[in-house]
Amino acid sequence: MHWFADSNCAGAFGNPSTSACHSFCAPVKLADRARMVRRLTTPGFRDDRYRQLIANLAARRAELGMSQQQLGDKLGLHRQFISRVELGERRLDVVELVDIARALDLDPAEVVAAIPLDRRSQAINPQETGS
Incomplete structure (x- = not known):
C-alpha cells in the first residue's frame, strides 16, 4: 500500500514492504511510512x-x-x-x-x-x- 496517494498500491511488484509502484512513488519502508502517517495525522x-x-x-x-x-x-x-x-x-x-x-x-x-x-x-x- 502506498503511504500517501493510492490506497490500491501494493508496493513495488506487489511487495508491500516497499513502495515504488508508480513513477511518483519513492521507495519507502513500511516502518518509515507508518511513522510519516502518524506524524501527519496526530492532531498535536x-x-x-x-x-x-x-x-x-x-x-x-x-x-x-x-x-x-x-x-x-x-x-x-x-x-x-x-x-x-x-x-x-x-x-x-x-x-x-x-x-x-x-x-x-x-x-x-x-x-x-x-x-x-x-x-x-x-x-x-x-x-x-x-x-
Missing part, C-alpha cells in the same frame, strides 16, 4: 500552536548556544530525543515540556501561559464573551 503535530512552542524552545536552545547533545546531556536524554522533538517526529508530554523549559532557564508556567487559546476555547470562555 498539526496544531500551529504546538509547532510554534517547539520552534520557540529550539530558538531558546540556540540562543543559549546549547547543542542538542548538551541539552540532552543536561536532561539525561539522548541527543536523538531532542532532535526528534524539534523535527516534529516526537510529541512532548507535559512532564517533558516542564523538564526542557527548566533546562533552558525558562519558567514552565510562563511557557504554557504564552500558548494562545484555541478559537473554540475563546468562544466558550465567559471572560472573553463578557458573560
Whole structure:
C-alpha cells in the first residue's frame, strides 16, 4: 500500500514492504511510512500552536548556544530525543515540556501561559464573551 496517494498500491511488484509502484512513488519502508502517517495525522503535530512552542524552545536552545547533545546531556536524554522533538517526529508530554523549559532557564508556567487559546476555547470562555 502506498503511504500517501493510492490506497490500491501494493508496493513495488506487489511487495508491500516497499513502495515504488508508480513513477511518483519513492521507495519507502513500511516502518518509515507508518511513522510519516502518524506524524501527519496526530492532531498535536498539526496544531500551529504546538509547532510554534517547539520552534520557540529550539530558538531558546540556540540562543543559549546549547547543542542538542548538551541539552540532552543536561536532561539525561539522548541527543536523538531532542532532535526528534524539534523535527516534529516526537510529541512532548507535559512532564517533558516542564523538564526542557527548566533546562533552558525558562519558567514552565510562563511557557504554557504564552500558548494562545484555541478559537473554540475563546468562544466558550465567559471572560472573553463578557458573560
